[in-house]
Amino acid sequence: MLGAILCCMRPPLRKTPTTLKMARALLTKRQGNRLWNRVFGRYDATSLICRETRAEARARKASGRPPRLHHLDVHLTDHCNLNCRSCEHYSSISKPVFTDLSTFEADLTRLAGLFEGIDQVYLLGGEPLLHPQVEEFVRVARKHLPGTRICLMTNGVLVPKMGDSFWGALHETETILLCDQYPGVADVEAITALGAEHGVVVEFVQATEQFFRAPIDLSGTCDPQESFVRCTGVSNCATIKDGRMYPCAHIAYADILRERFDIEQLHPGPEDSISVHGDATGDDIVDFLMSPVPWCANCDYPALEYFEWGRTSRSIDEWVRVDGSGVGCAARGERGRS
Ligand SMILES: C[S@@+](CC[C@H](N)C(=O)[O-])C[C@H]1O[C@@H](n2cnc3c(N)ncnc32)[C@H](O)[C@@H]1O
Numbered sequence: 001m002l003g004a005i006l007c008c009m010r011p012p013l014r015k016t017p018t019t020l021k022m023a024r025a026l027l028t029k030r031q032g033n034r035l036w037n038r039v040f041g042r043y044d045a046t047s048l049i050c051r052e053t054r055a056e057a058r059a060r061k062a063s064g065r066p067p068r069l070h071h072l073d074v075h076l077t078d079h080c081n082l083n084c085r086s087c088e089h090y091s092s093i094s095k096p097v098f099t100d101l102s103t104f105e106a107d108l109t110r111l112a113g114l115f116e117g118i119d120q121v122y123l124l125g126g127e128p129l130l131h132p133q134v135e136e137f138v139r140v141a142r143k144h145l146p147g148t149r150i151c152l153m154t155n156g157v158l159v160p161k162m163g164d165s166f167w168g169a170l171h172e173t174e175t176i177l178l179c180d181q182y183p184g185v186a187d188v189e190a191i192t193a194l195g196a197e198h199g200v201v202v203e204f205v206q207a208t209e210q211f212f213r214a215p216i217d218l219s220g221t222c223d224p225q226e227s228f229v230r231c232t233g234v235s236n237c238a239t240i241k242d243g244r245m246y247p248c249a250h251i252a253y254a255d256i257l258r259e260r261f262d263i264e265q266l267h268p269g270p271e272d273s274i275s276v277h278g279d280a281t282g283d284d285i286v287d288f289l290m291s292p293v294p295w296c297a298n299c300d301y302p303a304l305e306y307f308e309w310g311r312t313s314r315s316i317d318e319w320v321r322v323d324g325s326g327v328g329c330a331a332r333g334e335r336g337r338s
């Protein structure tokens with residue numbers, strides 16, 4: 001009954017602390033899990049996946065149009081030339097990995113057919129300027145995504161060293177150079193001047209003082225729904241890698257962690273990502289991205305913590321909970337998928 005009432009409520013129904021508290025108090029976990037996405041899933045101003053209301057989704061589906069994807073991340077490299085502590089993409093502990101241009105093109109071609117459009121794409125990594133074909137990547141991206149806001153996201157280290165052909169490619173493809181500002185890293189003045197000289201829009205991300213860590217709990221006992229709801233709009237960020245769409249970098253690049261620290265459990269399963277080259281429609285992919293996956297049971301988002309940005313010591317506890325019993329999802333009585 002309560003489900004019916006909540007589902008009939010018209011958007012905008014936002015996830016506020018009050019609505020979340022109300023729903024938690026009134027629903028069992030099982031009811032809540034199913035309802036959560038139906039009520040909150042479609043209309044969430046902070047969602048990086050899809051920003052259409054339930055009413056808009058109904059009207060669009062009735063007209064047979066595919067959905068829009070709000071945001072897409074694509075790595076050009078997995079590795080990096082800067083070593084941030086607890087990098088969410090594990091790039092500070094990755095061996096050199098360069099994305100293959102033809103795989104990238106095949107994936108973007110397919111996505112362009114599955115969605116009515118993609119609002120914005122971040123070409124990143126790792127550090128994308130380390131890829132020797134970075135200019136070809138921005139050209140291919142623009143060819144397949146003519147109306148998309150395309151951003152090349154960098155830590156800024158290499159920007160002053162890039163040549164005229166790099167700036168020419170960004171200018172020609174109207175690609176935005178999106179530059180992070182880590183303490184003492186990017187030369188903001190020089191980069192601003194280079195952008196102006198070459199007619200390239202340069203945007204700076206607000207200066208980074210803090211990073212965060214949502215520890216990986218190897219017990220796999222976290223409440224996937226709880227973690228997923230908390231990460232929406234933060235880490236829940238569509239990521240395409242080798243023909244499969246992942247709900248976040250944590251899962252897409254888990255192999256980096258697994259190989260570095262030799263942890264066999266860190267192996268995402270087939271239900272943790274979805275092929276974009278199979279039968280899935282754009283709506284199937286959006287629905288997949290807006291629901292928790294089994295891997296979310298490893299993600300202790302309720303224990304999210306902030307710390308001052310700094311360099312990595314490459315120790316496992318920057319990503320994985322290793323502090324034993326007494327803390328974590330199991331200690332809180334959560335059972336996750338086990
Ligand atoms: C993985 S980086 C890749 C692009 C480029 N290397 C850079 O740093 O701008 C993409 C974004 O993720 C953010 N990020 C990575 N790990 C993070 C963490 N632990 N906490 C907060 N933000 C993080 C970075 O600050 C950056 O804005």
Ligand code: SF4
Pocket residue numbers: 080081082083084087088089090091092125126127155
């Ligand atoms: S600059 Fe830092 S946040 Fe960006 S990929 Fe490199 S290590 Fe990660």
Ligand code: SF4
Pocket residue numbers: 227228231232235236247248249250251292293295296299301
């Ligand atoms: S694993 Fe799940 S809960 Fe964790 S960041 Fe990814 S989508 Fe969010």
